[in-house]
Structures are given as structure tokens and as C-alpha cells.
Amino acid sequence: MTRTLYSLCGADAARPFSPHCWKIVMALRHKGLDFEERPLPFTAIPKIEGGISKTVPVLRDGQELISDSFQIALYLEEAYPDQPSLFGGEGGKALARFVEGYCQTLVHSVITRIALSDIHSMLAPDDQAYFRASREARLGKTLEEIRASRDEAIALLPERLMPMRHMLAFQPFIGGETPLFADYILFGALQWLRLTSGSLHLPADDVVAQWFERCLDLYQGAARAIA
Template sequence: MQFFDLSGANGRRFSPFGWRVRMALAHVGLEQKADVELVTFSQKHKLDFSGQNLVPVIKDRDQVIFDSWRIASYIDATYGTENSLFGGTDGKSTSRFIASWVDSQIHPLIAQCVVRDILDVIDPADREYFRASREKRFGMPLEQIVENRDDTKANLKRTLYPLRKALEVAPFIGGTLATFSDYAVFGALMWARVTSSFELLESDDPICTWRERMLDLFDSLGRTELSPHA
């Protein structure tokens, strides 16, 4: 299996969607076996074979799949017989809900906290493109986007309230074991962890404790990635 994932400078892998796939592959014992092809912002031509230009992408035998949700569904259907990525058939709709909630509610807030810091960890050749494309998207300079990130952090804390309540009754969103629901949220937090020293969570937040459990999974896979915290 080939796995095409976004990369910054020095092979730093920070894509939240890439982290979803990394954790999904680890869940079924394939993360270490996958042939990883790193793709920077200026190397999107590497994805021409997939008919689009966004990572993550996997190529497994004659199958080419892009989009983290479609990849997760493929991994579960093909390799998740003994260890379901969704915690069973009934858990797939929950994972879809959580992933969509993260995409629509959590990612925009995290972006407003770390988008300027991302500029410093990507390949220098990509910085002009990144600044121009993100400033066009947000309608303001990167520095202005993160200017009030302490307020954004407070908003993020409120938005994460449902997750905090779920963790009162189980160690993971998926229950006793982590599932793709956990990986969707974890991917968002890894996006920030790998690119920025700005801490999104308070040390006494139950989500911080959950994140530590997630970092310990799969031989501490999350702790092996380059991070400004190191």
C-alpha cells in the first residue's frame, strides 16, 4: 500500500486528515507497513494519478482512494474484519457525525490559532503560496488572523464541551477503545501540536488527559512526530 501524505519542512507531517489516516492504518496494523510518499504544497503533481490534488491518498493494489472518510471506509471494509475501525457497523454513523463536527466546528477555530505558525514549519519554497492562499481564504494577513487567538481558544473550549461530557463516561469517544471518532478529533489536535507551540488546551482539561492517552496509542505514534513542543 502507498500512502501519500502532506509534508512540511524536514518531513514534518501535520495534516489533520493525514493523521486520521495514519491512526486508521495503525488501528489495523498497517501504518508501519505502508509505503509513505510525502507531498509538499508545491508537489501536488505527485497526485495526478488520483485525478485530484489533495492529500491524503492511498493506493492499494488497483485501488486509488482519496478523502480521509472514503479512505477510512475502505480500510475498515478491507482490513477491519477483526478490529473494526468504527467499533462495528453501528458506530460508522457516529464516526461520520464526529468527523463532520470536527471539520465544520473545530478546524476553523484551530486554524485561527495556528495558521501563522504553520508558515514557519513548511518548506520555504511553499511559503509564498501558503501565505497568499490562506490570506485570500480568510480575507486578512496571517498575523491578523491569529491576533486574538486567546479569545479563539476560549471559544474552542466552549465548542469542545460535548467531547468533554462524553469523556466523563468512557476513556475514549469510541467507548473502552479508540475508534475513528477519536482519530478525527485527535487529527485536529495533532495539526496544532506539530505546527505550533500555542497550547490549545488547559492542563486540567479532561480532553488534555484524553490526548495523552491518544498520544500513547500504537507505540506512542503521535509522540514520534516533530513538534515545536519538543
Template sequence: MSITLYDLTGAEDDRRFSPYCWRIHMALLHKGLDFRTVPWRFTEKDEIAFSGQGKVPVIVDDGRVVADSWAIAEYLDETYADRPSLFGGPVAKGLARFATDWTEQVVQGGIFRLIANDLFAHIAERDKAYFRTSREERFGMTIEALGADREARLPAFQASLAPARATLAQQPFLSGNTPAWADYALFGAFQWARAVSPYHLLAEDDPVHAWRQRLLDAFGGAAGRALGYAV
């Protein structure tokens, strides 16, 4: 029986843009597990009420329900321990949490301000009021103010990637020679941008650009075929 992933989408059913759902999409591919996705929108809280909370990703695996991307990753790695490890051992799992925290604390906030207006344009109409209110409360300013002056913000965003750039100048993935969870966490942030924005976040000669391309091409090009913009 295949796993079901409730996957945030925009105005179109296949505009999958959640960075957290992309982590799980890549994790399921990494584990080689069969899965299907169900498009879900912010205001469809009833559709995932069975999970006891209101956010995606949520997976259903033969009746077992797991929410939260980190918890899902742990569930998949423990339940399907005979398949390629997502974390790669206890020390790697500890450090994967650090890389994930870095993605969330540094990278995602930077990307949000570079794509805020494009993102809002792709949100489903029925979700727009929810999205505007929740994000404007969180950040204390309008979507339009958040997204202003992106040209001026781009250099600081690119500078904030310096640690990943240094690593990826020396090895193909954050996780070494092959990708693992930490790569999918960071890649999720870039897939979020790619799904909704034509804005170029990375210079073509940036080692981070080459790394992103390797992940767009991974698993038969699954992520690269997803609806989005040329990056």
C-alpha cells in the same frame, strides 16, 4: 505489499502536519496494516496527479488508489474487514460522520486561528505562496490577521470543546472504551497543532488533554514520537 500514504509535510521531511493525513495514519495503525509514508508538499500536485485530484491523503494499496480521508477509511474497513473495525458497525459509522463533521465545523477552524502564524512558519518555503494565497482567499484576511489575538480566542476555543469534554469525563474515548474513527478524526486536529505549534491548547486538567495523551501513547506511542512540540 505495504500501503503507501502520501503525507503532507512542512519544511522538514518529517514535519507531518495534515489533520486529514493523521486520521489515516492512525487508521492504518488501528487496522494493523503495514504502510510507508511519502512526504508531500502542497505544490507537488504532479506527484499525486495519478489520483485524479490534488490533495492528500492519498493511498496506494497494491495498485489501488484512494483519495479523501473518509473514502480511505471506508476502503480500509471494507477491504480489510477481518481486521479491527474502524467504524464499528452501521450506527457507529453514521455517528462517526457526525463526530467528524463536528471536528471540521467547530474544532479545526478554532485551532487554525490559534496556530496560524506557527503553521505558516513551518510550511516549506516553496509552498508558502500557495498556502498564503489559498488560505487568505478562503478566510478573507491575512494569515497574520487570522492568527492575531490568540490569547483572547483561547477561552472560546476551549468552550467549544464542551461536548467532547463532557463525554471524555465519562469514558476514555469518544468511541467508548477503545478508540475508533471519530477519535482519530478529532485527534488529527490536535496532531496538526502539535506538529507546528508550541502553543498549549488544553489545560492539563482537561479530560480532553488526558484523552489526547492516550492517543499519543497508543500503538506503541507512534503519534507521540512524531516530530512536534511538547503539548
């Protein structure tokens, strides 16, 4: 069976950077499933599979076609119950929903302020025009105005990661002794930051930075190989 994961890239297709797609890259590796990743620029996404979604990830698994990262994770858990669990039970699903909400409301907003202009620089001209217009309309500021607050956002990031820093002082992964989908949610956000801005903007001895390094080492370092 051929699995295809549609993801997001800039002008360089070898550097897919979407946080939501990275969740599923890690989830597929966690499940031990083979797949082909097909990174696409922003302006090509509405054409995926006849227009199934305006956003990625989108997973084609044989006859199944699923969009939305959390729905894909739930599908993988149900479709492949004999492979390692992404959730470890209903409690793990609830944990993942909490981490998803935490990331989207508190972490992504800071990363956006840090990385937005870097993302724009990674895009081809047509995508730059789309990205500028859509993000400036969404955020109510120009990219240049957002860029001006970059240093302030970098200084704020450690504070936004404090809940995870507290948890990871007691265990190696958010999932406990081994990672679960909840880990891949936060990992996706920080991999997005790493690939677009070139840094985590955290000290090497930060507990979250050390957890991130452990995640980069998972699955023969596949995520680390993208730089």
C-alpha cells in the same frame, strides 16, 4: 503488498502535520497494516499519482488508489474485515460522520486561527507563497490579521471542545472502552494543533487533554514520537 500513504509536511519531512492524514495514519495502525508514509509539501500534492487529488491523504494499496480520509477509512474497513474494526458497525459510521462534521465546522476553524501563522513559518519559500495566497483568499484576511486574533481563539478552544469533554467524562474514548475512527478524527485535529503551534493550549487536567494523551500512547506511542 506495499501501501503508500501520501501526506502533508512543511520544509521538514519528518513532521507531517495534516489533520486528515493523521486520521489515516491512526486508522492504518488500528488495522495493523504496514505502510510507507510519503509526506509532501503543498505544491507537490497536485502531482501525486498523476493528479488524482488536489488534497491529501491519498492511499495507494496495491492496485487501489483512494483519496479523502473518510473514503479511505471506509475502504480499509471493507478491504480488511478480519482486522480490528474502525467503526464497530453502522452506528460507528454515523458517529464518525457526526464527529467529522463537528470538527470541521467548530474545531478546525479555531485551530486555523491559532496555528495559521505557525504553519506558514514551517513551509519552504515556494509553499509559503502558495499558502499565503490561498489562505488569505479563502479567509478574507491577511495572515497577520488572523495572527492578531490568536489569543482570542486559544481562549475559545475549550468551549468548542465542550461536547467531547462531556462525553469523555463517562468513557475513556469517543468509541467507548477502545478507540474507533471517530477518535482519530478529533485526534487528527488536535495533533495538527500540537505539531504546528507546539501546544494543545489546554490544561493538563482537562478531560480532552487526558484523552489526547491516551491516544498519543496508542500503537507504541508512534504519534507521540513526532514532535
